[in-house]
Amino acid sequence: MxxxxxxxxxxxxxxxxxxxxxxxxxxxxxxxxxxxxxxxxxxxxxxxxxxxxxxxxxxxxxxxxxxxxIPGNWDFEQAAAFPLVFLTAWEMLVHKANLKPGETVLIWGGSSGVGSAAIQLVKFLGGHAIAVVGNQMKAVKCWELGAEHVIVRDIQDVAIKVKELTQKRGVDLVFEHTGAASWATSVASVARGGRIVTCGATTGREITLDLRSLFARQLTFLGSYMGRREHLWTLLGHIQRNPTNPPFRPVIDRVFNLADYPEAQRHLEAGQGFGKVVCRV
Ligand SMILES: [Zn+2]
Incomplete structure (x- = not known):
């Protein structure tokens, strides 16, 4: 500064x-x-x-x-990659969905910045994470972050896989941010009385919904956007208790130089990475 x-x-x-x-x-x-x-x-x-x-x-x-x-011995890249995605995921899991220990969470886009944060936070909060990713290499990384199960997508099959993993019950919570492409599967994957929390619509913002699934299955839909600034201090406190081996940390996919900003944007749009893309100043 x-x-x-x-x-x-x-x-x-x-x-x-x-x-x-x-x-x-x-x-x-x-x-x-x-x-x-x-x-x-x-x-x-x-x-x-x-x-x-x-x-x-x-x-x-x-x-x-x-x-x-900046906590512990984190470098600038980690400090840049941390606040937005962890604040978003924390708000969704803790303050919107009120996740309880033992609950099962389906996390779309496990390789994204917010998805990789959510996997770690679900584990930290005592829940069970089922992550959805696009390929086997990403699946391995999700396991390393603490996901108990990883589904390599084929979107239609996700609900079937979820039912297999939850003894036909469905998950307690769906962590949504992908939107149109996944919404119907999210509804099909959630247990009766369960909830879906969303912070994004990267594949499209228009969805269709059979209202009967909302009231008869007694679902709760929760919208979320960022979170209280105060809660970044909460997250910092959890890290500072054990800064050399924190319970969660940002996942960085690639670091570009600021001069290569357009290339960094193209890499992000291609969606092949795992975690956050950072530009070094
Ligand atoms: Zn104001």
Whole structure:
């Protein structure tokens, strides 16, 4: 960190001329949602790099409240890859879906940034993760992260596989972010009284739904977007308890130089990687 505004109070563990991790959600700070800590419900909420400029730059300016110390001996790439996906997955699993120990979770896109975070968090929270991925190589990596079962997709077969793995019951929770292509299978894979939590629609945003499956099977659909900035400090606390062997860590697929940003974008779009793509400044 090169400079701070006059009179700025920095968060604990963050110092001028030191390094820091950035919480990517920006909010107004003065509305009712912000004041009660639900900054991601602020009407002015923006994710850096989405509805405003991001961090693909040699210098960026952020509010002091968006800074956190980098845990343990993590490098800049890990610090960059951590906040967005872990905050998203934590909010979905803990605060939206209220995951309980022993519950089974179907995680779409186990090789994605948010999927690889979810696998680790489900294990950390005492749940059982069933991950869905596109090929065998990705399946091995999901096992290494703590998934108990991995389904190499063929989307239609996923529900059948899930029923086999859960003695026909279905999963307690589906971790959705893939949208149109997987939604019907998610509904078919969830147990009666189960829930589906979603934070994305990468394969399309229009779905069809037989309402009978919602009410007769007593399902709950939960929408989620990022999470309280406060909870990044919660996650940091879990890491700092054992920084050399943390219970979860960001999975980095490839690191590009900032000058090769277009190439990094093309790599991301090709969808062949496992984990986050980072640009080094
Ligand atoms: Zn606000």
């Amino acid at each position: 090169e400079a701070v505004g006059e009179g700025t109070i920095l968060p604990p563990g963050v110092e001028l001329n030191g390094s820091a991790m950035i919480a990517p959600g920006l909010s107004c700070g003065v509305c009712a949602a912000c004041l009660r800590g639900d900054d991601m419900l602020c009407r002015d909420y923006k994710v850096m790099g989405h509805a405003c400029d991001g961090t693909a730059a040699t210098q960026v300016m952020v509010p002091a409240a968006n800074l956190l110390p």
